[in-house]
Amino acid sequence: MPDLPELDPVIHGRLRLALLSLLSGVEDAEFAWLRAKTSATDGNLGAQLLKLEEAGYVAVAKMFVRRKPQTRYRLTDRGRQALRNYVRALKQLLGSAIDS
Amino acid sequence: MTDRLSEREVRDRLRLIEDMITEGRRATEHWGWAFVLWGAAYYIALAWSTVGQSAWAWPVTIIAASLVTAAVASRKAGEHPRTTVGRAIGSIWVALGMSMFVLFLALGLSGRLTDPHLFIAVASAILGMANGASGLLLRWKLQGACAAVWWIAAAASCFGTETQSLVVFLAAIFIGQIAFGVYGMIADNQARKRHRAHDDPAHA
Numbered sequence: 608m609p610d611l612p613e614l615d616p617v618i619h620g621r622l623r624l625a626l627l628s629l630l631s632g633v634e635d636a637e638f639a640w641l642r643a644k645t646s647a648t649d650g651n652l653g654a655q656l657l658k659l660e661e662a663g664y665v666a667v668a669k670m671f672v673r674r675k676p677q678t679r680y681r682l683t684d685r686g687r688q689a690l691r692n693y694v695r696a697l698k699q700l701l702g703s704a705i706d707s
Numbered sequence: 708m709t710d711r712l713s714e715r716e717v718r719d720r721l722r723l724i725e726d727m728i729t730e731g732r733r734a735t736e737h738w739g740w741a742f743v744l745w746g747a748a749y750y751i752a753l754a755w756s757t758v759g760q761s762a763w764a765w766p767v768t769i770i771a772a773s774l775v776t777a778a779v780a781s782r783k784a785g786e787h788p789r790t791t792v793g794r795a796i797g798s799i800w801v802a803l804g805m806s807m808f809v810l811f812l813a814l815g816l817s818g819r820l821t822d823p824h825l826f827i828a829v830a831s832a833i834l835g836m837a838n839g840a841s842g843l844l845l846r847w848k849l850q851g852a853c854a855a856v857w858w859i860a861a862a863a864s865c866f867g868t869e870t871q872s873l874v875v876f877l878a879a880i881f882i883g884q885i886a887f888g889v890y891g892m893i894a895d896n897q898a899r900k901r902h903r904a905h906d907d908p909a910h911a
Contacts, residue, residue, distance in 0.1 A: 614712070621723070628724040632731025636788030644730055673781070694724060701717050 612696035615689055617662045622647055622655045627664060627682060627690045635668070635681035656680060664689055731788065739891025741776055746884025748772035753877070762815060769808055796841050803837040823869050827876045831861035834883065849890070853883045 618624050625645050630636060642652050659665040664686030668679045682690075712720075748768050756764035787793070807830065814820035835857030842850035860879035864872040 621720075624720065625723060625727050628727030629731045632728045633788035633790045634794070636731070640788050644727070690724075694721070697717050697721055700712065701714065701721070 612699050614696050615693050617658060617664065618689055618693045620655060620658075622651065623659055624693070626652075626655060626659060626680075627686055630665060630680060630682040631687060631690055635679045638678045638680070641680065659686065662686075662689075731790075737783075737891070737895040739888045739893075739895055740779065742884045742888025742891060744775060744779075744888075745772055746880050746888060749880045749884065750877075753873075765815070766808075766812055769804075773804060773808075792844060796844055799837050799840050799844075803833055807833055824864055824872050827864040827872050828861045831857045831864060831876065831879055834879075835861060838883065849887070853887050856883045 618627060622645060626641060629641060629644055638652070638656075641647075641656075642649065645652065647655070656665065656667070660667055662685075663683060665680050666683050668681075670677050670679070748771070752765045752768035755761060755768065810829070811820065811826070814826075820826055835854045838850055838857060839854035842848070842854055856879055860875050860883075863875045867875075
């Protein structure tokens with residue numbers, strides 16, 4: 608039986624997975640938009656985004672737009688590759704379940 | 708499956724990824740208001756230039772409409788994520804605005820914009836091009852139909868009297884700007900309501 612793939616623990620959290628997936632479809636997105644799409648609380652969202660940032664999967668840019676602070680996030684190349692690997696691993700797991 | 712993840716969980720995660728990617732890609736900005744604004748601007752400029760016989764009617768109205776569009780767009784910019792498709796469509800419309808402004812200003816200043824048929828035909832063709840490109844990018848048949856309206860107006864305005872050309876242009880503005888813009892605003896509103904009702908929260 609082939610070895611089952613390891614799943615990246617950074618992406619494995621459900622909210623972190625949702626965030627990476629959301630960011631993979633856009634160039635960048637503001638904190639408020641991510642919060643609206645995931646229905647997460649500010650604290651939880653901030654903490655999960657920080658983990659993704661520390662892993663180098665997302666990059667953050669803080670700016671002022673019309674005198675209001677805005678924090679925009681974008682998926683890095685490393686994050687995109689990690690998400691790709693995660694999806695591949697999930698599909699492999701699913702394949703092994705169908706085979707067995 | 709594994710001691711960590713059941714088959715159902717794997718499928719659930721794959722579905723979550725797919726849903727979120729779709730959600731991000733769907734996040735194009737809403738521009739129905741801009742179509743209505745520009746439709747109104749064309750009517751104002753036409754009325755001003757026809758009744759008031761002023762050479763400044765078009766440049767002043769276009770600059771004013773551009774400023775309002777830029778102000779509203781910058782206010783809305785923070786609410787939406789930036790997407791490649793959104794940037795591509797925005798570029799088409801900015802390029803259209805610049806082309807029309809430079810061309811018609813130069814033609815007006817040089818005194819060569821003497822044939823209203825030509826003005827209507829060129830303006831309609833350029834608007835058809837922008838609508839056609841946006842419609843193809845978004846795979847939106849309705850905007851493709853708007854492009855067809857503009858192209859028909861461009862061809863039709865080459866024939867008949869000046870009054871007939873003007874009527875064709877007024878009708879095209881109504882269909883391609885006002886009616887399409889209002890439809891866009893209603894559709895955006897309904898989509899927003901549907902989204903709120905079906906939001907599937909992702910929890911950590």
